[in-house]
Structure formats: structure tokens, C-alpha cells
Amino acid sequence: MTATLTEMLSQALAATAAAVNAELDHLLPSGDAPEHRVHDAMRYSALEGGKRLRPFLVIQSASLFNVSPAAALRVGCALEMVHCYSLIHDDLPAMDDDDMRRGRPTCHRQFDEATAILAGDALLTRAFEVLAAEATHPDPAVRCELVWQLAHASGGQGMVGGQMLDLQAADLDMDVAAITRLQQMKTGRLIGFGCEAGAILGKAPASLRLALKNYAHDLGLAFQIADDLLDVLGDETQVGKKLGKDAEAGKATFVSLLGVDRARDQARMLAEQACRHLDPFGQAADLLRQTATFVVTRGV
Amino acid sequence: MTATLTEMLSQALAATAAAVNAELDHLLPSGDAPEHRVHDAMRYSALEGGKRLRPFLVIQSASLFNVSPAAALRVGCALEMVHCYSLIHDDLPAMDDDDMRRGRPTCHRQFDEATAILAGDALLTRAFEVLAAEATHPDPAVRCELVWQLAHASGGQGMVGGQMLDLQAADLDMDVAAITRLQQMKTGRLIGFGCEAGAILGKAPASLRLALKNYAHDLGLAFQIADDLLDVLGDETQVGKKLGKDAEAGKATFVSLLGVDRARDQARMLAEQACRHLDPFGQAADLLRQTATFVVTRGV
Numbered sequence: 001m002t003a004t005l006t007e008m009l010s011q012a013l014a015a016t017a018a019a020v021n022a023e024l025d026h027l028l029p030s031g032d033a034p035e036h037r038v039h040d041a042m043r044y045s046a047l048e049g050g051k052r053l054r055p056f057l058v059i060q061s062a063s064l065f066n067v068s069p070a071a072a073l074r075v076g077c078a079l080e081m082v083h084c085y086s087l088i089h090d091d092l093p094a095m096d097d098d099d100m101r102r103g104r105p106t107c108h109r110q111f112d113e114a115t116a117i118l119a120g121d122a123l124l125t126r127a128f129e130v131l132a133a134e135a136t137h138p139d140p141a142v143r144c145e146l147v148w149q150l151a152h153a154s155g156g157q158g159m160v161g162g163q164m165l166d167l168q169a170a171d172l173d174m175d176v177a178a179i180t181r182l183q184q185m186k187t188g189r190l191i192g193f194g195c196e197a198g199a200i201l202g203k204a205p206a207s208l209r210l211a212l213k214n215y216a217h218d219l220g221l222a223f224q225i226a227d228d229l230l231d232v233l234g235d236e237t238q239v240g241k242k243l244g245k246d247a248e249a250g251k252a253t254f255v256s257l258l259g260v261d262r263a264r265d266q267a268r269m270l271a272e273q274a275c276r277h278l279d280p281f282g283q284a285a286d287l288l289r290q291t292a293t294f295v296v297t298r299g300v
Numbered sequence: 301m302t303a304t305l306t307e308m309l310s311q312a313l314a315a316t317a318a319a320v321n322a323e324l325d326h327l328l329p330s331g332d333a334p335e336h337r338v339h340d341a342m343r344y345s346a347l348e349g350g351k352r353l354r355p356f357l358v359i360q361s362a363s364l365f366n367v368s369p370a371a372a373l374r375v376g377c378a379l380e381m382v383h384c385y386s387l388i389h390d391d392l393p394a395m396d397d398d399d400m401r402r403g404r405p406t407c408h409r410q411f412d413e414a415t416a417i418l419a420g421d422a423l424l425t426r427a428f429e430v431l432a433a434e435a436t437h438p439d440p441a442v443r444c445e446l447v448w449q450l451a452h453a454s455g456g457q458g459m460v461g462g463q464m465l466d467l468q469a470a471d472l473d474m475d476v477a478a479i480t481r482l483q484q485m486k487t488g489r490l491i492g493f494g495c496e497a498g499a500i501l502g503k504a505p506a507s508l509r510l511a512l513k514n515y516a517h518d519l520g521l522a523f524q525i526a527d528d529l530l531d532v533l534g535d536e537t538q539v540g541k542k543l544g545k546d547a548e549a550g551k552a553t554f555v556s557l558l559g560v561d562r563a564r565d566q567a568r569m570l571a572e573q574a575c576r577h578l579d580p581f582g583q584a585a586d587l588l589r590q591t592a593t594f595v596v597t598r599g600v
Contacts, residue, residue: 034478035461035485037468042456089421094413113394114467117417121389121424122456128428129451132444140440144432147447151429156342156422161335167414168337178334185335 009290016059016076017052023077027130041111041119042126046084049102053223053295054079057194060288061212064281065202074136075146075197078127082154083190085123088116090163096245103240124154137201145200153189162186169251176257180221183254187227188220195219195288211277215288218274223295225267228253229260230298267296309590316359316376317352323377327430341411341419342426346384349402353523353595354379357494360588361512364581365502374436375446375497378427382454383490385423388416390463396545403540424454437501445500453489462486469551476557480521483554487527488520495519495588511577515588518574523595525567528553529560530598567596 024046029039055076062072091098091106092113098106108116130136131146152158162185165172169182195216199209228246232255236243246253255263271292278285324346329339355376362372391398391406392413398406408416430436431446452458462485465472469482495516499509528546532555536543546553555563571592578585 029456033457033461034472034481035456035464038456038461038464085421089417092414092417094417114392115464117389117392117394118456118460118464120421121385122460124421124424125451125455125460128447129455132432132447132451134444140444143444144434144440144447147428147432147444151425151432155425155429156329156335156338156418157333160418160422160425161333161338164335164338164415164418167418172334181334 005286005290006294009287009294012060012287013051013053013056016056017050019073020052020055020077020080021047023073024080027074027077027081028126037111037115038118038122041107041115042123044110045088045101045107045119046081046123049084049104050080052076052080053291054083054190054194056291057191057216057288058197060285060291061195061198062201063198064208064212064284065198065204067198067201070135071137071201072198074130075201076194078130078136078146079150079190079194079197081123081127081130082150082159085120085127086154086159086163086190088120088123092116095163095167098242100241139203142200142203146197149196149200150193153193158185158189159187162189166251170249174252176254179252179254179257183224184217184220187224188217191220191223192216208280211280215274215277215292218270218277219292219295222267222270222274222292225254225263225270226296226298228255229263229267231255232260271296305586305590306594309587309594312360312587313351313353313356316356317350319373320352320355320377320380321347323373324380327374327377327381328426337411337415338418338422341407341415342423344410345388345407345419346381346423349384349404350380352376352380353591354383354490354494356591357491357516357588358497360585360591361495361498362501363498364508364512364584365498365504367498367501370435371437371501372498374430375501376494378430378436378446379450379490379494379497381423381427381430382450382459385420385427386454386459386463386490388420388423392416395463395467398542400541439503442500442503446497449496449500450493453493458485458489459487462489466551470549474552476554479552479554479557483524484517484520487524488517491520491523492516508580511580515574515577515592518570518577519592519595522567522570522574522592525554525563525570526596526598528555529563529567531555532560564596571596 028043028046058076058079059072087101088107090096091101092108099109107119128147132143137143162182165182166186192213195212196209199212230239231243231246234243274292275289278288328343328346358376358379359372387401388407390396391401392408399409407419428447432443437443462482465482466486492513495512496509499512530539531543531546534543558566574592575589578588
């Protein structure tokens with residue numbers, strides 16, 4: 001990849017993050033209603049944080065099919081709401097018990113546990129409300145497909161199931177296949193939705209939708225291995241959250257099972273494989289290819 | 301109301317409860333997947349419990365418009381999933397901290413807090429997945445409308461907002477208007493969805509949909525006042541949960557603000573008013589009328 005592409009990706013990510021923040025600001029409740037505390041907590045956790053990788057994937061995949069950028073942005077924001085809700089609930093004392101997230105106190109530390117639970121619930125609910133609304137796409141069949149796919153990816157047989165496994169991981173004897181399944185559920189499924197959403201919005205042919213799904217599969221795993229590497233090798237101040245928690249909890253990770261070097265090789269191989277799935281799109285998918293390189297090199 | 305109608309209602313409620321249990325059994329994940337603990341918790345909390353009043357309202361309102369009973373049952377089950385998720389989260393230690401529900405240990409007592417949080421999340425998510433699926437209605441515009449309305453009713457400006465207010469109720473100086481708004485959000489909105497859902501499924505004219513919405517509004521308030529009366533006058537063994545908690549927590553309720561007699565009068569008046577909204581439906585709505593009588597007389 002050239003320096004120019006790296007620069008283009010960095011600019012595109014920054015532009016997406018700004019657009020996502022503005023759109024979330026618009027989509028999330030605000031004002032001084034008596035129940036504003038839960039709205040404040042939703043906004044605290046959803047605004048101004050993170051790389052917005054998932055909305056970026058929606059917007060980039062949508063751009064391959066001439067989808068209205070406004071529609072892609074709405075779907076990206078709905079996906080980001082689900083991601084943010086999952087972080088709020090994962091951080092709770094009964095779950096991972098984290099105090100810091102993105103360099104700031106977690107939602108339950110900034111507010112309280114009850115408010116954090118409710119803010120997560122409301123973000124999840126709002127995501128489906130946004131997807132089902134007419135402004136997302138003129139064709140209700142497309143909106144239903146988006147709702148169904150996002151629910152399927154994030155529910156008890158998707159992300160939530162993965163988080164259940166993760167909570168039990170220290171007590172289970174997990175090999176690479178089991179960890180792969182866990183991570184595929186916990187983080188892979190939302191990344192997969194992000195990449196498929198563009199194809200759904202653009203009513204893409206099945207073959208191209210599958211190409212994006214395959215890309216997402218490899219990207220998601222590469223992303224997770226990179227995350228495991230960050231957890232071992234990263235700098236807490238830079239990452240903005242507590243690191244080394246998996247090892248401390250006695251959980252198997254790609255790094256503990258494969259070692260640092262093999263894990264790094266595996267992540268690079270997956271990123272290359274992800275890119276090859278994008279062949280049918282030619283140069284139009286260059287930023288998605290660069291994204292795969294980015295996720296395996298960030299911070300490590 | 302005649303004895304025959306009371307009997308018919310009781311039979312119809314029992315039939316609905318059986319159908320809802322069977323359908324939920326079918327709709328909720330089961331089996332021995334590694335993450336089955338969260339599926340077990342979903343089933344524990346959603347199966348074999350409660351009066352299934354909300355699905356009953358969907359089925360009865362749908363019957364006014366020749367809707368397929370299978371479709372109404374699916375929508376009723378989706379609504380019941382949202383109701384059950386809200387009970388699981390409301391019962392958590394960080395919220396109302398309840399040990400018993402429907403005569404059994406609450407979800408977090410039977411499993412653990414983390415599993416209960418996840419089971420609630422997964423039930424909420426599954427509700428939208430069910431609504432968006434083709435089996436719910438052949439017209440995707442109808443399915444989108446159902447998703448949007450249920451999300452709108454249950455989110456941060458609906459049920460979740462109401463629960464936020466309820467948590468703060470002891471610290472707020474709430475009068476009857478404020479309590480009415482709180483309860484309208486916390487319990488009224490889901491009851492409203494239940495009654496409107498039949499009209500949405502049946503593509504009913506706006507005037508009939510509004511009649512059902514108005515019925516639901518009065519029914520929901522009557523229901524809540526009856527609940528407040530039960531909390532003061534009820535029998536814990538019969539109700540299956542701890543009573544007298546509002547008074548203990550120093551929260552204002554309809555009963556604390558109005559007194560037992562005026563609260564009872566108010567509930568009866570609301571139930572009668574609810575029935576009058578059903579005039580356009582004639583005898584076809586007799587069971588819905590009887591339901592209004594039922595909710596204000598159960599147990600008190």
C-alpha cells in the first residue's frame with residue numbers, strides 16, 4: 001500500500017467520525033425531559049468516542065453500490081449504537097468491571113449502574129427504531145432486512161452469545177477453534193453486518209454481498225487478533241483502557257495460544273486474505289483494503 | 301358484564317397463555333450450544349409465567365380486523381419478550397433488587413447478574429428479529445411499522461425512560477400528573493403497542509386505530525392504579541412477588557396520593573372510559589371490554 005492510501009484512509013476515517021458524531025447527536029434524545037439522566041448517559045457513551053470503524057465499513061461498502069450517503073450514515077449510526085450499548089453493558093461490575101473506556105470513566109462510573117443498564121437498553125432499542133424509519137431507505141423490504149440482520153448478528157446467537165462465552169472463558173478449556181468461534185460471535189458478527197449493510201442498502205447481487213461477507217469474516221478475526229496483541233503489547237494511556245486483563249483473568253486468547261509472533265503472522269495473513277475477497281470491486285474497494293492493513297498494524 | 305363474559309375472558313386468557321408459551325418455546329433459542337447458559341436464562345424468564353396480558357391485547361385487537369392468528373401470535377410473543385426483558389433488568393440489584401418474580405427466584409438469583417443482563421439484552425434483540433421476519437406479515441411496510449412502534453414505545457422516551465423516572469421517584473416530588481406520565485411511559489406504552497399492533501397488522505383505518513390507542517391509554521392507567529392497590533392490599537403469596545415496596549422506598553403512587561377509595565374509583569372510571577372507546581367495534585370487542593373490568597378487579 002502506498003503512503004497516499006494510508007493518508008486517504010486516515011482522512012476518510014476522520015471524516016466518517018465527524019459525520020457519525022453529528023448524526024448521533026441528531027438521532028439521540030436530548031433536552032430537559034424529567035428522564036434526561038438516561039438520555040445524558042446515552043449521549044455520554046455514544047458521542048465523541050472510538051474510531052467509528054463499524055460505521056466506516058457501512059459507508060465504504062455502501063459506496064460500492066451508489067447508495068445515498070445519508071442512508072449509509074444512518075445505518076452506520078444504528079450499528080454504532082449497538083456497539084456502544086454492548087460496551088456499556090460489558091463494562092458493568094457484574095461483567096468485565098471496567099472503570100475506564102476511551103480514556104474516560106465508563107458509563108456506570110460516570111453515572112451509576114442502573115442508569116448505565118438503562119442507557120445500554122435504550123441505545124439498543126433506538127438502533128432498531130432508526131433502521132425501521134422511512135428516512136433509512138425508501139424500500140421497507142430493505143429496512144426489514146437491515147433490522148433482521150442486525151438483530152440476528154447482535155442477539156443471543158450472535159454478539160450477546162459471544163459475550164456469554166467470554167464471561168465463561170476462564171473456566172472453559174478453549175482451543176483456537178473455540179476462541180475463533182467466540183470472537184466471531186462477540187466482535188465478528190457486528191463487523192460482518194457493517195460490511196453487508198452496504199450491499200443490502202444497494203440491493204447488490206448475491207455474489208457481491210457474499211464477497212463483502214467473506215471480507216468481513218477475515219477482517220473481523222484479524223481485528224480480534226490485533227486486539228489481543230494490543231492487550232499484551234499496548235500502552236494503556238494510548239489505548240485508553242485497562243490492558244492485560246485477559247491474562248490476569250486466566251482467559252485463553254489468540255496470543256496466549258499461538259504466541260506473539262504466530263499471532264501477528266496470522267493477523268497479517270487474514271488481512272491479505274480479506275483483501276483478496278474484494279477483487280471483484282477493483283480500485284473502488286481500495287479504502288476497504290487499506291482498512292484491513294490498518295486494523296492489523298494499529299498500535300503494535 | 302355477565303358471568304358468561306367473565307368465563308369467556310378467563311378461557312380466552314388461558315388459551316392465549318398456552319399458545320404464547322408454545323410459540324415462545326419455538327421462537328427462543330434452545331439446545332446445547334456452548335453459550336446455552338444465556339439461552340437457558342431467556343427461557344427461564346420468558347416461558348411459563350404471567351398472565352400474558354400484552355399478547356392477549358395483540359390477539360384481541362387483531363381479531364377485529366381479520367388478521368391471521370399466527371401473525372398476531374408472533375407479534376404478541378415479540379411484545380412479551382420486551383416485557384420479560386424489562387422485568388429481568390428491573391429486578392437487578394442495581395435497579396429494584398428483587399429476589400422473587402411470579403413466585404420463583406428472579407433471573408439473576410436463579411443464574412447470576414451477568415447472565416441476567418445478557419438474557420434481557422438477547423430477549424429485547426430477539427423481539428425485533430421476530431417482528432422483522434417475513435413470517436410476521438407478508439407486507440414489509442407493516443413489519444417496519446411494527447418494529448418502529450415497538451422500539452418507540454420501549455426506548456429511552458418510552459418504557460426505559462419511565463423506568464429511569466421510577467428509579468428517581470423517591471427523590472422527586474411527584475404529583476398525580478407526574479406519576480401519570482411516569483406510569484404511562486413505564487407500563488402504558490407497551491400496553492398501547494399491544495392494542496395498536498392489531499390495527500397495524502390489519503391495516504385498519506386511522507379512526508379505528510385511534511380508538512384502540514385511546515382504549516389502551518385508559519386501560520394502561522387503570523391497570524397501573526390497580527397494581528398500586530395490589531401493592532398495598534394484595535397477598536404476597538398470591539401475587540408471587542414482594543409487595544409494599546413503593547411505600548417502603550418512599551415513592552409516591554396513585555394510592556399514596558389519592559387514598560385507597562379514590563384510587564379505586566379512579567381505576568373503575570378509567571376502565572369504563574376505556575370501554576366507551578370501543579363503541580365503533582360493537583360486540584366484536586366484548587372481550588376487550590371485559591379485559592378492562594378484569595384488570596381493575598383482579599385480586600383487590
